[in-house]
Amino acid sequence: MKFDQYYLECLSHASYMIGDETTGRAVVVDPQRDINQYIADAEAAGMNIEMIIETHFHADFLSGHLELAEATGAEICYSSVAEPEFPHRKMADGEKVSLGEITLEFRHTPGHTPESMSIVVWEKPSDTAPYAVLTGDTLFVGDVGRPDLLASIGFSRDELADMLYDSIKNKLMTLPDATRIYPAHGAGSACGKNLSTELWSTIGSQRLTNYAVKAADKDTFIALVTEGQPPAPEYFVYNAILNRQNRKLLDEEGVPLEMSFAEVTAAISDGAVLIDGRDSEDFARGHFKSAINVGLAGRYAEFAGSIIKPDVDLILMVDDGFELEAKTRLGRIGFDRVIGVLAQPLKAMLDHQDQVQTASRLTVVDFAERQREISHLQVVDVRNPGEVADGAIPDAIAIPVGQLPARVAELDPSRPTVVYCAGGYRSSVAASLLRHRGFADVSDVRGGYNAWIETVQSA
Numbered sequence: 001m002k003f004d005q006y007y008l009e010c011l012s013h014a015s016y017m018i019g020d021e022t023t024g025r026a027v028v029v030d031p032q033r034d035i036n037q038y039i040a041d042a043e044a045a046g047m048n049i050e051m052i053i054e055t056h057f058h059a060d061f062l063s064g065h066l067e068l069a070e071a072t073g074a075e076i077c078y079s080s081v082a083e084p085e086f087p088h089r090k091m092a093d094g095e096k097v098s099l100g101e102i103t104l105e106f107r108h109t110p111g112h113t114p115e116s117m118s119i120v121v122w123e124k125p126s127d128t129a130p131y132a133v134l135t136g137d138t139l140f141v142g143d144v145g146r147p148d149l150l151a152s153i154g155f156s157r158d159e160l161a162d163m164l165y166d167s168i169k170n171k172l173m174t175l176p177d178a179t180r181i182y183p184a185h186g187a188g189s190a191c192g193k194n195l196s197t198e199l200w201s202t203i204g205s206q207r208l209t210n211y212a213v214k215a216a217d218k219d220t221f222i223a224l225v226t227e228g229q230p231p232a233p234e235y236f237v238y239n240a241i242l243n244r245q246n247r248k249l250l251d252e253e254g255v256p257l258e259m260s261f262a263e264v265t266a267a268i269s270d271g272a273v274l275i276d277g278r279d280s281e282d283f284a285r286g287h288f289k290s291a292i293n294v295g296l297a298g299r300y301a302e303f304a305g306s307i308i309k310p311d312v313d314l315i316l317m318v319d320d321g322f323e324l325e326a327k328t329r330l331g332r333i334g335f336d337r338v339i340g341v342l343a344q345p346l347k348a349m350l351d352h353q354d355q356v357q358t359a360s361r362l363t364v365v366d367f368a369e370r371q372r373e374i375s376h377l378q379v380v381d382v383r384n385p386g387e388v389a390d391g392a393i394p395d396a397i398a399i400p401v402g403q404l405p406a407r408v409a410e411l412d413p414s415r416p417t418v419v420y421c422a423g424g425y426r427s428s429v430a431a432s433l434l435r436h437r438g439f440a441d442v443s444d445v446r447g448g449y450n451a452w453i454e455t456v457q458s459a
Helices: 036-044 065-072 156-173 203-207 218-226 236-242 261-269 280-285 300-308 323-329 347-353 364-373 385-389 399-410 426-437 448-456
Strands: 003-007 015-018 023-029 050-055 075-079 090-093 094-099 103-107 117-122 133-134 179-184 273-278 314-317 338-342 360-362 378-381 419-420 444-447
Touching: 003 036, 036 050, 036 065, 050 065, 050 261, 103 156, 103 323, 103 378, 156 218, 261 273, 261 280, 261 314, 261 338, 280 360, 280 426, 300 323, 300 399, 300 426, 300 448, 314 323, 323 338, 360 364, 364 444, 399 426, 419 426, 419 448, 426 444, 444 448
Parallel strands: 023 050, 050 075, 075 090, 133 179, 273 314, 314 338, 360 444, 378 419, 419 444
Antiparallel strands: 003 015, 015 023, 094 103, 103 117, 117 133
């Protein structure tokens, strides 16, 4: 058996290729939208991709089923209760498919979404226990899939949590302890609140250690899994809907068009947004006044999708050689309206210094001084609720960065403002967004809450 896990760190997303070496038949499960790696690996192994299996309609990324089907002719497969708008094969609960020696068994496991399913992998017909189960977003290492993402489009979180409990207890925990579990996400994903950094586990290990699996009864389970979930990024509903549709394909090779400063300025006047993908320190030293800083070195697509609407034109500003990467990463969440990239960005800033400004980044000492000197200082904590619950700077206003665009009216743009997160990445995103929205005096804290608490504890 060829069994490959592909882990995309910037979205905490795991996809899989399973191939039968006796027949050369292969399937891909939950592919990312840029699909060249699957095609190259299948060709290198002498395998033919025959099925593209989606465990559910994903919300956190735009899946590559349409791209991979176009490239390979493979069937797209969903649970039989799913209703996508394109040709697909419906997999019934308990249905089995043979690839040769390998058998795939499909189990409907609703709860994270109504159409969620898991795939049990049997390596040989003679095996008495399965090799693994691919659990999608139903069961993670250390957690289960959150049941609240579809509450806004027809299902309450408690209804889905009820389904999820039954799926975990009656469909997954009936598997032998030695069965490996391979989920669709790892730590950092907003599809759960307690995901491990480990990329696989076993049924037996999760039975002993997973807080949700260990719940004594259904009511306890529902209370546990619905409490304290991080805010879902703004683009999640957009992706969940788009993954059902027969939308356009990603151009994986097309580099964004270069735009002059004059062309960029005109596009911004027409409503386009300039995303500056440089490091936050480089951004602070100088950036165009209208730019929003989302560093390419971090969770670029996730935070761009959290603070920018998918229906606006985007212009990229990145270091040389990263233009295609930035476009592709936005494409992974369906943000395809990249109209170009600023040509020679450093020269453009030198040539148009009247349109360039610096950003204030405070050390913890500088921040403390501002607190002493400015009685009406507005401090904003852009971490998630679970982080805030573990400790926060006194009197800070808690607004997670993904909720900031919708809740910006809760803040006073006339007051001096300091933003902080855990380490400094999200605070640069948030501070640049506030400047973009007209806040005149905005700083963020270098090192964030981690640096602040170290200073307090050592004082």
